[in-house]
Amino acid sequence: IANPRRPPVIWLSFQECTGCVESLLRSNHPTIEHLILDLISLDYSETLSAAAGHQAEAAKNKSITENRGKFILVVDGAIPTKDQGIYCKIAGKTALSILQETAPYAAAVVAMGSCASWGGVAAAGSNPTGAKGVPEILNKTKVVSIPGCPPNPYNLLSTLIYYITYNRLPELDEKGRPKFAYSRLIHENCERRPHFDAGRFATQFGDDMHRKGACLYKLGCKGPETYANCPSVLFGETGAGTWPVGIGHPCFGCTEKGVGFAEPLHQMA
Ligand code: SF4
Ligand code: SF4
Incomplete structure (x- = not known):
């Protein structure tokens, strides 16, 4: 090229x-x-x-x-x-x-x-x-x-x-x-998806389920409403899991207008 x-x-x-x-x-x-x-x-x-x-x-x-x-x-x-x-x-x-x-x-x-x-x-x-x-x-x-x-x-x-x-x-x-790059939901390709489907959620940062790699939905993850290829392409090229959800932070929907910056993260009990 x-x-x-x-x-x-x-x-x-x-x-x-x-x-x-x-x-x-x-x-x-x-x-x-x-x-x-x-x-x-x-x-x-x-x-x-x-x-x-x-x-x-x-x-x-x-x-x-x-x-x-x-x-x-x-x-x-x-x-x-x-x-x-x-x-x-x-x-x-x-x-x-x-x-x-x-x-x-x-x-x-x-x-x-x-x-x-x-x-x-x-x-x-x-x-x-x-x-x-x-x-x-x-x-x-x-x-x-x-x-x-x-x-x-x-x-x-x-x-x-x-x-x-x-x-x-x-x-x-x-x-x-x-x-x-933007036709699939984060939630579709997330490596924590099996935990979501099985109902295994972290409810506080640093709790036992968070340390075990459970789903971050109850910590405010916006993956189910955010379209982007982050889980597939990753960031920084330093190996598997190098994207926000992979290292334990909920997706905050930065690729979706009105999802990421307009509102505070939802914190579900
Ligand atoms: Fe979906 Fe977020 Fe849970 Fe991943 S961490 S399965 S994107 S809700
Ligand atoms: Fe880019 Fe704006 Fe995010 Fe900075 S704040 S990384 S300029 S999108």
């Missing part, structure tokens, strides 16, 4: 914690260096660009001008809309205006993480900055959403490599998520 004319990618970061980029940095197939040195041309990234300041802005503007209709735009972080968007500014411009002036020239737009998908952490609670996700801002543009907090890097990498290989986006569900 190595391509001598590497597809240009512009990565914009707005109201975010850098967790989405950190997640990508820990991928192994392909590695981040293979991705950005051999497969794509990462023309702008606040975290990964060698350039900074005016030089980085110039690189971004040059890429947009030279690659109109050809570059992939990746966004992580939410976009504040309250008070004309003044709560996130880069190079003197609001995130809102940067997104609105860049997205129309992109071949494809990818919202990386729950913040970019619908507002995520920034939009939780009273949402003081009026944070919104990319699909809501660009309501006429088809946006691929890769929710998760952080999202699994392989869901982004697979989307990018699918696009590079076939020159089209993978099939999406009604929420704009790639079906290859």
